[in-house]
Amino acid sequence: QLQLQESGPGLVKPSETLSLSCTVSGGSISKTSYYWGWIRQPPGKGLECIGTISYSGSTYYTPSLKSRVTMSVDTSKNQFSLKLSSVTAADTAVYYCALVVVTATRSSFDYWGQGTLVTVSS
Amino acid sequence: EIVLTQSPGTLSLSPGERATLSCRASQSVSGTYLAWYQQKPGQAPRLLIYGASSRATGIPGRFSGSGSGTDFTLTISRLEPEDFAVYYCQHYGSSPLFSFGPGTKVDIK
Numbered sequence: 001q002l003q004l005q006e007s008g009p010g011l012v013k014p015s016e017t018l019s020l021s022c023t024v025s026g027g028s029i030s031k032t033s034y035y036w037g038w039i040r041q042p043p044g045k046g047l048e049c050i051g052t053i054s055y056s057g058s059t060y061y062t063p064s065l066k067s068r069v070t071m072s073v074d075t076s077k078n079q080f081s082l083k084l085s086s087v088t089a090a091d092t093a094v095y096y097c098a099l100v101v102v103t104a105t106r107s108s109f110d111y112w113g114q115g116t117l118v119t120v121s122s
Numbered sequence: 123e124i125v126l127t128q129s130p131g132t133l134s135l136s137p138g139e140r141a142t143l144s145c146r147a148s149q150s151v152s153g154t155y156l157a158w159y160q161q162k163p164g165q166a167p168r169l170l171i172y173g174a175s176s177r178a179t180g181i182p183g184r185f186s187g188s189g190s191g192t193d194f195t196l197t198i199s200r201l202e203p204e205d206f207a208v209y210y211c212q213h214y215g216s217s218p219l220f221s222f223g224p225g226t227k228v229d230i231k
Contacts, residue, residue, distance in 0.1 A: 012126075037220070047159075047210055049220035064170065096166055104145045104205035105215035106173045108157040 002027045004113035012091075012120050018084040022097030022113060029078045030055040035100040036073065036080045037109060040093040046111050052100050053080055087120045094118075124148050127189035128209075134231040141198040144228045145211030152192045155214040158187055158196045161225075162207045170209075171196065198228075206230050218220040 008020035022036065029036065037052040051061040053071040062071045064085070073080040084091060095118055099111040125148040135141055145156070159167035159227030169178040171187035174194055184199040198205055211223040 008164055046224050047212075047222040049218065049222070054218070060219050062220070064218075068220070101172075102214065105154060106176070107155045108169050108172040108178075108219075108222075109159070109212070110178070112168070115166050 002099060002111045004099065005109055006095060006097050006113045006116040008116060008118070009064075010119060012087055012118060013121055013122050014088055015086055016048065018082070018087050018091060018095075018116070018118055018120075020082045020095055020097075020116065022080050022082075024078045024080075029073065029080065030075050032122060033101060033103050035060075035102055037098045037100040038082045039096045039098055039112075040091075041111070041115075042090075042093045043094070050082065050084070050095075089120050092118065092120045123218070124151060124213060124221060125219055126211055128223040128226045130226060131224075132227045132229060133143070133227055136231045137201050137203055139201050141196075141201055141205070141228055142164060142199075143190075143196040143209050145194040145196070145223050147194075147213065148190045149193055150215050152215060153190050153194065156187075156189070157195050157212045159210045159212065160205075160207045161210065167210060171173075201228070217222060 003025045005023045012090045034053040036094045039048040068085045070083040094115040096115045097113045098109040128148045129144045156174040158171040161167040174189045186197045199212045208227045210225045
């Protein structure tokens with residue numbers, strides 16, 4: 001059973017960079033057709049996909065956040081990471097990491113981490 | 123840009139009743155890339171349905187998905203107490219590449 005676990009600071013100051021990591025266990029991060037995604041959910045609101053990364057480092061960032069987002073992958077640690085720069089209070093949210101399956105016959109977020117709340121405040 | 127709209131915003135039903143949730147796309151999309159998720163308070167979303175109508179592993183048979191083009195439906199045939207939650211539809215393949223609907227809350231009447 002694949003498991004994902006987010007880690008990182010729960011409090012970030014405005015204008016600074018939010019940094020989170022996701023450790024994958026129970027399976028290899030290096031699998032074709034697997035992508036690794038970050039999704040966020042502001043308190044009381046809906047879900048927004050921030051972007052995805054493949055084990056080879058191919059990335060997709062959602063257009064509204066593209067200028068501030070960097071994702072990376074470390075296959076030796078079975079881990080992938082998110083950096084979001086110049087944060088404001090609007091970036092306060094629960095951040096989830098997830099396995100994204102994309103094939104010719106399906107696409108879905110199949111496994112999710114438990115989520116970590118990141119608050120942007122001075 | 124494809125926008126997903128879900129209705130109703132809130133559905134108030136009793137255990138044992140049938141729930142019908144709607145997800146409408148602003149233009150025709152491929153059902154191959156339409157998924158549904160369930161989210162309970164304080165928990166991560168859970169994949170229910172992918173490819174518009176295929177149940178994910180371990181999902182009970184009372185959950186079913188259908189639809190094509192712009193209109194998709196998630197049906198819960200008989201609500202169990204654990205089914206009261208928020209449900210999101212999600213599509214892959216347009217800009218943004220991964221988009222979620224705003225959700226439908228199913229609460230106890």
